[in-house]
Amino acid sequence: MSNDNRSRNPLQPAGNSRRRFLTQAGTAVAGVAASLATHGAEGQRAATHTQTPRHSRPNILFLMSDDMCAELSCYGALGRAQTPNLDRLAAEGVRFDRNYCQFPLCNPSRASLFTGRKPTVTGVLGNRTDFRTDHPEWVSLPQFFREHGYATYRTGKIFHGGIDDPKAWDVVGFDENRIAGTELPLEHQRVIPPQPVLPPPPGIPVAKRIPEGTPDPNHGAHSDRILIVEGDGTGHPENGSADRAIAYLREHRDAGSAKQPKPFFLACGFSKPHSPPAAPQGFYDLYDLDALDLPPNFAAWPTVPPGFPSAAIRKQNADLFIGRGASELEAKEVLRAYLASTSWVDWNIGRVLKELDATDLRQNTIVVFVADHGYQLGERGKWSKAGSLFEMGTRIPLIIRAPDATGNGRSCYRTVQSLDLYPTLLELCGFSPSAEQEGASLVPLLQNPQATWEQPAFSIWSEDGKTVHGTSIRIERYRYVEFGDKASHGAMLFDEHVDPYELTNLADDPAHAKLRADLSIRIARYHSNNIGISISEARGRTDLV
Numbered sequence: 001m002s003n004d005n006r007s008r009n010p011l012q013p014a015g016n017s018r019r020r021f022l023t024q025a026g027t028a029v030a031g032v033a034a035s036l037a038t039h040g041a042e043g044q045r046a047a048t049h050t051q052t053p054r055h056s057r058p059n060i061l062f063l064m065s066d067d068m069c070a071e072l073s074c075y076g077a078l079g080r081a082q083t084p085n086l087d088r089l090a091a092e093g094v095r096f097d098r099n100y101c102q103f104p105l106c107n108p109s110r111a112s113l114f115t116g117r118k119p120t121v122t123g124v125l126g127n128r129t130d131f132r133t134d135h136p137e138w139v140s141l142p143q144f145f146r147e148h149g150y151a152t153y154r155t156g157k158i159f160h161g162g163i164d165d166p167k168a169w170d171v172v173g174f175d176e177n178r179i180a181g182t183e184l185p186l187e188h189q190r191v192i193p194p195q196p197v198l199p200p201p202p203g204i205p206v207a208k209r210i211p212e213g214t215p216d217p218n219h220g221a222h223s224d225r226i227l228i229v230e231g232d233g234t235g236h237p238e239n240g241s242a243d244r245a246i247a248y249l250r251e252h253r254d255a256g257s258a259k260q261p262k263p264f265f266l267a268c269g270f271s272k273p274h275s276p277p278a279a280p281q282g283f284y285d286l287y288d289l290d291a292l293d294l295p296p297n298f299a300a301w302p303t304v305p306p307g308f309p310s311a312a313i314r315k316q317n318a319d320l321f322i323g324r325g326a327s328e329l330e331a332k333e334v335l336r337a338y339l340a341s342t343s344w345v346d347w348n349i350g351r352v353l354k355e356l357d358a359t360d361l362r363q364n365t366i367v368v369f370v371a372d373h374g375y376q377l378g379e380r381g382k383w384s385k386a387g388s389l390f391e392m393g394t395r396i397p398l399i400i401r402a403p404d405a406t407g408n409g410r411s412c413y414r415t416v417q418s419l420d421l422y423p424t425l426l427e428l429c430g431f432s433p434s435a436e437q438e439g440a441s442l443v444p445l446l447q448n449p450q451a452t453w454e455q456p457a458f459s460i461w462s463e464d465g466k467t468v469h470g471t472s473i474r475i476e477r478y479r480y481v482e483f484g485d486k487a488s489h490g491a492m493l494f495d496e497h498v499d500p501y502e503l504t505n506l507a508d509d510p511a512h513a514k515l516r517a518d519l520s521i522r523i524a525r526y527h528s529n530n531i532g533i534s535i536s537e538a539r540g541r542t543d544l545v
């Protein structure tokens, strides 16, 4: 192995004789940030995009799933889904144990990640707002690479359905929007027969039961369905997304060479385990229903525990068990379907990685796996992500395998955000971060997962798509949430080290008053550069239904 130009690699300490980062690199990556010691976000904001694109930069394989909480077996005790392929990727890269979305809903979280801006700056607080409408000049992450010498290709869901970024892609290989809303012949619906549950608590709305086959615009009556996919899913859009990514890799195995001079940004998205949970039968068979445990705070209906603010719990679920209670048996059936769906995504990701790893592309390709936001699986009766500023709603898997990262094979327990991916990928590919991106490059943590790191993670929620109803800050040990301006509608504080299920709200505990005050100040600072976004005085729709 030669040792050419290694000192210019941000992941390669001078004098290190590890394998080459750039297999095709007759020339080295230009413009890599000179000092890893100055990675703070403040320092990065002064820089601009000025580098000349070079064909020798690393490729990027950006893998993304939808509504996937950190239920992967590589995430340890609480990771119930069997995900051998992502486990392997985690073993070969850096697994981030505390990565958080910026908004527990598809479009706002994705808009934030791919623009590198907070939701309070993008103004995207709902699933129908297109960031391009007000900001045609913004440069999305794939667009940046497209404009800097990369071939960009999308397969499956990357931006939110129906709100793709037309400036981002050279080619869209597979568009999930073409099949959205259609019932696929390959899926067999299986509606779980309702089991008796106690009546809902006061104020909890109940959906009207509608006979099977009847149109249900609110999806409430059929929100208990799970889907069995025929065979191994061949022909299904989920497999199709992987198939197109594999075909792309085969066609571009010389990417970065004189033959195919452009490196690529290949984004491969999956729509599962988003509801309805679906998977081929074989993935269901991985899980023994009787062996599945429900969370200790499982409830049949959305439930506000004693000591918690009402605004913390939406009174109606948004994805599963909408307006209906869940018995323990039904809950286990849906939990199994969610885990099976997650395993199916893992299987498809494994097929893509197998193709990549079988070629020389592996040596020159950064692999990222991330989800858009988390998901609650019955805690306090919630089956959704919408409105959850709890750990389950905001925590998501993040794995980065960057060739020659010295932290590869280790886990990182620092608190990071999906917002950090934009500057991270720019730096890994030798571009200086822009002043416009608000995240912090994770390259120091890819080098040393235990490096000092003071960045918190913020997530917000909006009920009306216009104003902020809740804000959470996550630091390494604690989660603090305010509802309304200055917690006018309540607050939550959890010690995650001793209370991972978030059973005890410490917000009013005198022993934690100073910590709460400090975190409240940080939330106020977070909102100090909001653009046209205010904190709502109303508690939100949850109190109106």
Ligand SMILES: [Ca+2]
Pocket: 066, 067, 105, 106, 274, 372, 373
């Ligand atoms: Ca989603």
